[in-house]
Amino acid sequence: MEMKRLLLEFRDVYLGYRGEVVLPSVNLLIEEGDFIGIVGPNGAGKTTLLRAIAGVLKPMKGQVIIHKPNLSLGYVPQRSLLEETYPLTAMEVVSMGLYKRVGVLRSVRKFEKKAREVLRVVGLEEMEKKLYRELSGGQKQKVLLARALVSEPEILLLDEPITDLDIASQKSMLDFLTHLNKEKGITILLVSHLLDVVAERAEKIVMLGDGKVVSGKRDEMLSPGMLREFFGLPRRGA
């Protein structure tokens, strides 16, 4: 069996805010090509964990080890947390993903071709001049995904990307993420409270609840015992 390359490791990491621990003793391995679903009830700390993986939240204790030098991350935050009053076009939002590469004091304009190409990949080539705030929920989600993809990430972190999308848009988004994972080799970490939807796609699952974080292969994690412990109920159809 082929060994996957280890990208990121959490060793006994404690996460929290203002001295209050939310997730104690997190141990986690992220390997190249993984499709990991991070699931758990509301308030379990899913976003906290994703923020720590993204490097936005510093651990209170423990070690986060990056095994691959210059590991590039793409981050898709919860759409509902973004301010919608900004008069920014879809193209301008996507271009933000290139700001780090472009550097300070340089215009992003000569990289617009790249941003346009990614907009085409997510199916929004006609929307580049439309204001982000005027797009539908599904379109906005795709713009945020394009912003993450334009930096050509090795790991893509997504926080509730399918919540409040209709069924067709949910399927289309998950199909696209599966395509990115299988065809492009992008490692995916998907946070969702929709266990059934995530379980269909993810090969590994990280379950959170009551301050506990347990991870493993999908089949192990979806055992009746685990589901009872973390969700209180057996999974539908399980």
Place this chain on the structure above:
Amino acid sequence: MWHSFSEAFSFPFMRNALFASLLIGITSSIVGIYVVLRRIAFLGIGLAQVSSLGIALATYLGLNKDILSLTMVFLCLVFLIMATRGKERVPREALIGVIYSFALALSLLLLSKSAKGEAGVMESLFGNLLAIHQEDVRNLLIAFLPILVLYLLFSKEITATSFDAETARAMGLNTQLWNFLFYLTVGVVIAFATRLSGVFFSFSMLVIPPFIALLASRSLRMAFVLSLLVVIPSVVIGLYLSYAWDFPPSGMIVVFLFLFLSLTSMRRGH
């Protein structure tokens, strides 16, 4: 009319008022676009009142007004940032409201004991653009020019941090630096503008032109240009009419801003 227009601005005090109002208006409206977009407009009036308290305290103690008001604005900003980190028990706006009321109360007490008395209270609220000296204009230029250059050169970093700091940080931008610079510029703009033009004028310039510009714009670039197109005629015409009709200039300029706001709202059918 043109004869009296040129006559109005032939006086040094009118020219000083013109240059200072333009500098305050242009810089405040550029910074104010992000203040409005970040939904922290209330912070503007809170900080302006704190700045006013700094000026009153400096007058009372015989200290440098610019330094004390700037120091108090920064201390207030640091306190607000520290007090509202993480989960908020009460909304930040409420805390700003408390700071505003407390600063206003202290200003009233201090000014009531000053030689100017009630006139001092009026001046701290409404300012006196016609009392601005050439040296004030020069100091304003020294303080505001770097801010304008900063927003011109680093607009993409400031915009990305303001729109979605979390993602910008995850993607490698130094959002702490850009946030710090943003709040630093808000503090400098408010402290200097309040000292020369009063709480009312500095807050109006920080919020009204950006509000009008954002209402009428479909891009950030257009919003910046429009805010200047609103500020410049309002200042020039407002100042001129305040001279011609003997009205307080800050009131007249803000009335003109409202005129622009009404026209913009009518055009949009609001």
